[in-house]
Amino acid sequence: MREFLDMGGYAAFVWPSYAVTLAAIALNIYWARRLLAQARAAARRRLAAQDQRA
Amino acid sequence: MTWTWFHRLGSPPYVYGLARRLTPWLGWPAALLILGGLWGGLALAPPDYQQGDGFRIIYVHAPSAWMSLMVYTTMAIAAGVGLIWRIKVAHAVAASCAPIGASFTFAALVTGALWGQPMWGTYWQWDPRLTSELILLFLYLGYMGLRAGIEDTQRADRASAVLAVVGVINVPIIHYSVTWWNSLHQAPSVMRLAKPTLPASMLVPLLVMLLGFTLLFGALLLVRLRAEILTRERASSWIREALGA
Numbered sequence: 549m550r551e552f553l554d555m556g557g558y559a560a561f562v563w564p565s566y567a568v569t570l571a572a573i574a575l576n577i578y579w580a581r582r583l584l585a586q587a588r589a590a591a592r593r594r595l596a597a598q599d600q601r602a
Numbered sequence: 603m604t605w606t607w608f609h610r611l612g613s614p615p616y617v618y619g620l621a622r623r624l625t626p627w628l629g630w631p632a633a634l635l636i637l638g639g640l641w642g643g644l645a646l647a648p649p650d651y652q653q654g655d656g657f658r659i660i661y662v663h664a665p666s667a668w669m670s671l672m673v674y675t676t677m678a679i680a681a682g683v684g685l686i687w688r689i690k691v692a693h694a695v696a697a698s699c700a701p702i703g704a705s706f707t708f709a710a711l712v713t714g715a716l717w718g719q720p721m722w723g724t725y726w727q728w729d730p731r732l733t734s735e736l737i738l739l740f741l742y743l744g745y746m747g748l749r750a751g752i753e754d755t756q757r758a759d760r761a762s763a764v765l766a767v768v769g770v771i772n773v774p775i776i777h778y779s780v781t782w783w784n785s786l787h788q789a790p791s792v793m794r795l796a797k798p799t800l801p802a803s804m805l806v807p808l809l810v811m812l813l814g815f816t817l818l819f820g821a822l823l824l825v826r827l828r829a830e831i832l833t834r835e836r837a838s839s840w841i842r843e844a845l846g847a
Binding site: 552556564572573576577584587 | 654706717720
């Protein structure tokens, strides 16, 4: 395990690379889902406002 | 040859429903492939005979770089289709691509720097490959800035589409930069016409990651596209049905 984490002496370069890429993946999933949730909520509000006017 | 499929892809309600149904079919395989690729790249692949375990950065660097180019190409094609045929959904696809592409271009640059330091002795060099990839990041940011700066959606679509289409010239420049010019960056080892130069034990995890990232892009794009369509189709009655409201 120790050996694995050490990455043959390249730990300081390998692990940050993986961290940055996995963070990009996680953030993209979070951003996309949040964007859709916000768009759905906004559309619902518009529909409700339409109903009130009608 | 009938063109009904093409016309249907221009219909926001149809695309919205299709995107919703397709997302899990891309997202879950993407998650499995990326997890498998991480396992393969970090644990199964043998260390490189020159770079030792440092070469394992390839399993995140190459997929990020691939993503940066694939997303830009998709964005430029969608923008071009939107410009030529005036299809709103195509513009919505292009607009959805940019933040995804920008973030993975950033990841490709950072992981490249982290690979460059131990292997080349420098985080950064004004080298053709590195410089053209940095320009790609600026193209994405410029595209997003241009969209954000124009209030009217139709005008933003057309102006940003022109930028996206013109900027696509940078994609082959990035790809061939290592062949055309003397570059610090190594030549392609997978994306080439001849056989890949990596042995299977190193190549398979990389291909798994590349496929996983491609499917991930598809899933992210479809989710963003739905949000984009909902925002654009303000007054449409189909939205009521789609939201189940």
